[in-house]
Amino acid sequence: xxxxxxxxNHHVAPVxxxxxxxxxAHEIRDVLHSIKAIDGLSExxxxxxxxRVEFYxxxxxxxxxxxxxxxxxxxxxxxxxxxxxxxxxxxxxHLFRVASGLxxxxxxxxxxxxxxxxxxxxxxDHGTTSRVLNRLFQSAFRVAKSVRSDTHITRGATSVGSVxxxxxxxxxxxxxxxxxxxxGAGETSERTARSLVSRGVKTVIVxxxxxxxxxxxxxxxxxxxIHFDHWHREFDDVDILISSTSAPHYLLDRSKLEPMxxxxxxxxxxxxxxxxxxxxxxxxxxxxxVFLYDIDSLQDIAAxxxxxxxxxxxxxEKIIDAHVGDFVxxxxxxxxxxxxx
Amino acid sequence: MGYFCGFMERYWLVAALICFLLSLGYTLFALxxxxxxxxxxxxxxxxxxxxxxxxxxxxxxELVGSCPITNLFEVLVFLxxxxxxxxxxxxxxxxxxxxxxxxxxxxxxxxxAALLAPIDQPSGVVIPNPWVEMHASLxxxxxxxxxxxxxxxxxxxxxxxxxxxxKASELLYNLPPITDLSMANGRLLxxxxxxxxxxxxxxxxxxxxxxxxxxxxxxxxxxxxxxxWAARRQYWLAPSRVAACSVAVFLLALxxxxxxxxxxxxHP
Numbered sequence: 001x002x003x004x005x006x007x008x009n010h011h012v013a014p015v016x017x018x019x020x021x022x023x024x025a026h027e028i029r030d031v032l033h034s035i036k037a038i039d040g041l042s043e044x045x046x047x048x049x050x051x052r053v054e055f056y057x058x059x060x061x062x063x064x065x066x067x068x069x070x071x072x073x074x075x076x077x078x079x080x081x082x083x084x085x086x087x088x089x090x091x092x093x094h095l096f097r098v099a100s101g102l103x104x105x106x107x108x109x110x111x112x113x114x115x116x117x118x119x120x121x122x123x124x125d126h127g128t129t130s131r132v133l134n135r136l137f138q139s140a141f142r143v144a145k146s147v148r149s150d151t152h153i154t155r156g157a158t159s160v161g162s163v164x165x166x167x168x169x170x171x172x173x174x175x176x177x178x179x180x181x182x183x184g185a186g187e188t189s190e191r192t193a194r195s196l197v198s199r200g201v202k203t204v205i206v207x208x209x210x211x212x213x214x215x216x217x218x219x220x221x222x223x224x225x226i227h228f229d230h231w232h233r234e235f236d237d238v239d240i241l242i243s244s245t246s247a248p249h250y251l252l253d254r255s256k257l258e259p260m261x262x263x264x265x266x267x268x269x270x271x272x273x274x275x276x277x278x279x280x281x282x283x284x285x286x287x288x289x290v291f292l293y294d295i296d297s298l299q300d301i302a303a304x305x306x307x308x309x310x311x312x313x314x315x316x317e318k319i320i321d322a323h324v325g326d327f328v329x330x331x332x333x334x335x336x337x338x339x340x341x
Numbered sequence: 342m343g344y345f346c347g348f349m350e351r352y353w354l355v356a357a358l359i360c361f362l363l364s365l366g367y368t369l370f371a372l373x374x375x376x377x378x379x380x381x382x383x384x385x386x387x388x389x390x391x392x393x394x395x396x397x398x399x400x401x402x403e404l405v406g407s408c409p410i411t412n413l414f415e416v417l418v419f420l421x422x423x424x425x426x427x428x429x430x431x432x433x434x435x436x437x438x439x440x441x442x443x444x445x446x447x448x449x450x451x452x453x454a455a456l457l458a459p460i461d462q463p464s465g466v467v468i469p470n471p472w473v474e475m476h477a478s479l480x481x482x483x484x485x486x487x488x489x490x491x492x493x494x495x496x497x498x499x500x501x502x503x504x505x506x507x508k509a510s511e512l513l514y515n516l517p518p519i520t521d522l523s524m525a526n527g528r529l530l531x532x533x534x535x536x537x538x539x540x541x542x543x544x545x546x547x548x549x550x551x552x553x554x555x556x557x558x559x560x561x562x563x564x565x566x567x568x569x570w571a572a573r574r575q576y577w578l579a580p581s582r583v584a585a586c587s588v589a590v591f592l593l594a595l596x597x598x599x600x601x602x603x604x605x606x607x608h609p
Contacts, residue, residue: 156509163509170504173518265576268519285505288579297507304509 004062005091006083007054020077023048032128038068043133045123049115058132089328096320099140100147108153108309143323151312156305160298161195179203181238184245185217207231244274253281353397360390361449368442383441394422408474417455421448423485443492472547479540486533491591494584497522523580530570
């Protein structure tokens, strides 16, 4: 029995190529059964995400399986698929690396594990997995858990938005009852606000020099738009301010913020200044309960987290190596048992 | 050689001290290696240390025939026991990560001082009635709450420093949010203040003559903590100032404790 992995991912193909071969959720069942029909193939799982389309199969002849997959994909997309492929044990190692986030665009991201679990569950529900792929995917989930808990591969946030969310958590704890204000509806502030909303923030106030843009963004993220001239009226109840206006001077400085801070009754205030030139004078960081982060400090934290993750790769590979060895040993034993029977 | 020195029960304290140091050592090692996760080992060691302290206090209580707070040695042991007691009650409720790591060194230092200093002397104190016993023991448990308030204050200051300096270190990720720390600090100050007030009420009910210096020192601690709690409640002080004051006032309380204890026992 051989495990073959064939696919296309962000390393080898840009999005305009990947999208041609993507398998939407509603087509997975048909694709799985088409693959299962390939001669000599007994098990199959399809992992289709925005960054990869991969086929994991167990069968007797990997060459025939690969030819079958190429034919299937060409028939679906009308062009020849630029597939990479791995045989046992490289295919086993590849899945373990994918599930652990080592093959992801953002190193160590954890979303991929959920996607692999979902792909396996779908295949299992449609009866296209059996002894070998069941064991393989269960092992992959164990490996991913081990890599995540025994190394720092998921440590820290690696984007401006997620760093801001982490810091907000370290200031406020639960974000459910906190209010966010966006000044200047730029792309980064929008992403940051979305990250905060995904972590439980319920109230978002958007203010922009162009009111229509503020209203549009507010509608998209379930917030409330206000005119730019009125933002300071709402500011007393705000806990997190994301500022990214194109103002040529500081919108907030110590003298403006000091009376506002006094009215807050000891509640902390998190200021995220994404603007260049900056919207907030850095000296406000010396005020009691005020925590100011500009774009450089957020990017610096993100870069350091990424560096930590890079350093952890060696440790992760060691864990994966050990598990690949265990899996290959198991496969050899199975082959011996099968021959004996 | 002190009156009680050499008795087997002191070994219970040595064992407790080792537990607290092991808890601290494990945390420091895990943080240093960048592998810290709130582990059962830390709480387990603190709990074991607490049980060992409790065994000592029960045995010493049987020996002296009352609550074992008859000399400075016993007072320090009882105080360290109170701090661990409040930690074990508060820690799980607030889920404050690393609180054990901050509690262990304080408790270990107090225990070590008690064990090394020649203060385990017979005081000849006979606690005259249950009100006095209640007064003294509740006062020390209140000090335990103030100790934990000082620890949460210290954690607040460290975490605030981490956030202000914009350095995402290992500590930033492992310390609790400053809002949670501030809330825990306020509640512990209130708990300690209420317990101390009840303790003083018990002392008044006991109706024994009180040295004016002892009364003045005790009243000063009571007023300082009451004022601190009120300042926090009314936002007269920023949370970081409250945190710093809760550390400073606890240090003051610790410094005055031997004096208060000395003035509490009869002298020829």
